[in-house]
Amino acid sequence: MSPMRSIVKADGQESRITLNGRPVSVIEGRTILEVARSHGIHIPTLCHIEKLRPLGSCRLCVVEVEGTPTPVTACTTPVVDGMVVTTDSPQLERLRREILRLILQRHPLNCHACEINGSCQLQDLVHVYDIGHNDLHAYNIRPIEFEPEPYSTPLIKYHPQRCILCGRCVQACVEISEVGAISYKGRGASTRIAPVIPTPEFKPECISCGECMSVCPVNALTEARGRPRGKAWETNRVKTICTYCGCGCQLELNVTGNRVTGVTPCEGGVNHGALCAKGRFGYDFVNHPDRLRRPMIRRNGKLEEAHWDQALDFCAERLAEILGSHGPEAVAGLSSARCTNEENYLFQKLMRSVLGTNNIDHCARL
Numbered sequence: 001m002s003p004m005r006s007i008v009k010a011d012g013q014e015s016r017i018t019l020n021g022r023p024v025s026v027i028e029g030r031t032i033l034e035v036a037r038s039h040g041i042h043i044p045t046l047c048h049i050e051k052l053r054p055l056g057s058c059r060l061c062v063v064e065v066e067g068t069p070t071p072v073t074a075c076t077t078p079v080v081d082g083m084v085v086t087t088d089s090p091q092l093e094r095l096r097r098e099i100l101r102l103i104l105q106r107h108p109l110n111c112h113a114c115e116i117n118g119s120c121q122l123q124d125l126v127h128v129y130d131i132g133h134n135d136l137h138a139y140n141i142r143p144i145e146f147e148p149e150p151y152s153t154p155l156i157k158y159h160p161q162r163c164i165l166c167g168r169c170v171q172a173c174v175e176i177s178e179v180g181a182i183s184y185k186g187r188g189a190s191t192r193i194a195p196v197i198p199t200p201e202f203k204p205e206c207i208s209c210g211e212c213m214s215v216c217p218v219n220a221l222t223e224a225r226g227r228p229r230g231k232a233w234e235t236n237r238v239k240t241i242c243t244y245c246g247c248g249c250q251l252e253l254n255v256t257g258n259r260v261t262g263v264t265p266c267e268g269g270v271n272h273g274a275l276c277a278k279g280r281f282g283y284d285f286v287n288h289p290d291r292l293r294r295p296m297i298r299r300n301g302k303l304e305e306a307h308w309d310q311a312l313d314f315c316a317e318r319l320a321e322i323l324g325s326h327g328p329e330a331v332a333g334l335s336s337a338r339c340t341n342e343e344n345y346l347f348q349k350l351m352r353s354v355l356g357t358n359n360i361d362h363c364a365r366l
Contacts, residue, residue, distance in 0.1 A: 015081035020088065028081065032074035033061055036087055043087050044096060044125055046103075046217055047166035048075045051273065052175055057167045059099050060125070063087045071095060097129045103164050105141045106189070107218060109133060114219055118232035121217045122164065144189055152181045152195040152206035155281050156213050156221050160192040163220040169193060169212035176274055181206040193220075208277040214265050223262070223281065230256030239266060242279040245337045246344070247271070249279055253286075260286045323355065332359035 015028045019039060026035045031054060036043050046058040054075040062071035066084035071092065079085075086092070109126070111117045146160040165184070170193065174180045181204040185194035196204050213221040229235070237252040250269030254262040260283050265273040285291060295311035296303040306314070322330050333351040335344050344362070351360045 015079065017079050017081070017083040017085060019085050021086075026079050029078055032063055032065075032072075032077050032079055032085055032087075035079055036063075036074060036085075041087055043074050044128070045075060046121055046125070046164065047168060049168055049215055051267075052168065052171045052215070055167045055171060057165065058103070060096055062092060062095055062099075064089060064092060093129075097131065100125055100129055100131055101135050102139075104131065104136055105139055106143070107162055107164050108143075109136070115222070115229050116219045116232065120219065141189075146190075146192060149192075149194060151221075151224075153208040155208050155224055155277065156210065157224040157226075158193060159220045159222065162218055163193060164218055165191055165193075166217060168215040168217065169221060172211040172215045176211045177207060177209050179207060180204045182212060208281070209275065210277065210280040211274060214273075214275075214280070227261065229254070229261045235261065237264060242275070243338045244276075244278040244282065246340050248340070249275060251275060251279060253283065319355065328356035329359065331355055331357050332361070333357075335360065335362045337363055 013028050014025055016023060016025055017035070018024075019036065020041065024035070024039060033043055033045070033048065033054075043063065044060045046060055047055045048058075048061065054073075056073040056076040059073060061074040063074045063077075064071050064086040065077070066086075074087070103122070104126070107122065111120065111123050114120065117123065143161065149158075151158045167184075170183055173182050180202075181196055182193055183196050185192050195206070196202070198204070213223075234256050236255045238255055239250065239252050242249040242251050247270060249271035250266050251271075252264040252266045253260050254264055263275070263280050263283055265271075265275050265280075267273045294305045295308055297306045297311060297314055298304075319331065331351075333347065333355075335347050339347070348360050351357055
């Protein structure tokens with residue numbers, strides 16, 4: 001028998017459970033899923049994501065616990081002292097395979113046409129459990145034709161025929177964005193995700209942050225503008241800092257064929273994976289043909305490219321001329337929210353201490 005591993009936290013009480021026939025030491029209050037993953041045991045999930053509270057909606061993480069009449073969901077069941085847990089058995093494999101078949105009665109298996117083909121959690125599970133199109137005819141269920149309805153924001157398009165109702169998007173809107181602008185609508189097989197109907201007591205307004213889209217595991221939420229994206233194996237992710245303000249939010253630019261085709265949040269940084277509407281959707285300027293890539297100097301009414309040294313010398317000469325002829329009140333400076341706090345501080349010191357003017361403003365006020 002392998003040596004006992006220990007998960008010790010300062011604020012928890014240590015207990016002992018049996019996990020797949022092996023005794024382990026754990027902290028009470030942690031879920032079976034957390035304990036299993038910390039010991040290198042894989043349990044399939046679709047609705048679970050670390051930054052959201054456990055949902056238990058997909059039911060794929062079912063495990064057997066001695067003394068319980070039916071399997072329980074590992075993501076929502078906390079461990080207790082003396083618990084005996086089995087995460088892999090023929091019965092569990094049959095249950096998980098059947099759950100996947102039921103999910104696929106709603107979600108089409110046209111993976112080749114999907115943008116996330118090659119990086120889809122559901123597609124990976126279908127491959128692991130060897131489910132094909134023949135398995136989908138086990139139930140005489142006709143797919144529901146959903147009428148098109150507006151989503152909570154025009155920036156995102158909802159595809160109800162792809163949605164597996166895992167609940168991630170609804171929970172992200174509540175826990176991360178703290179808005180609660182979307183929820184479930186309908187009953188049974190006709191259930192879909194829809195904007196919350198305002199009431200006199202609760203009037204949620206979507207802020208177009210895209211958190212719902214970022215946590216969707218099956219591409220049921222996509223950018224509404226339909227910009228072309230590359231497949232997973234064609235796309236490189238470049239970690240960078242958002243340029244829209246001085247907060248310094250971290251993100252990843254999805255680059256396909258030397259073009260930015262999307263934005264993916266990355267964990268860490270001051271934003272902890274969250275982004276605003278500008279950071280998530282406002283990347284068109286990177287590829288725009290009119291984007292300035294070099295300094296421009298207007299000569300004889302026409303803008304001409306110049307080197308940075310030429311542009312800076314030109315600015316210094318013109319500022320000196322204006323100050324000499326009209327004084328410092330003839331000069332004004334406009335700073336940018338895309339600069340850091342330190343850069344904005346230096347800019348205002350330049351305007352006040354060097355040029356001698358208090359005519360300075362910031363683009364965030366406009």
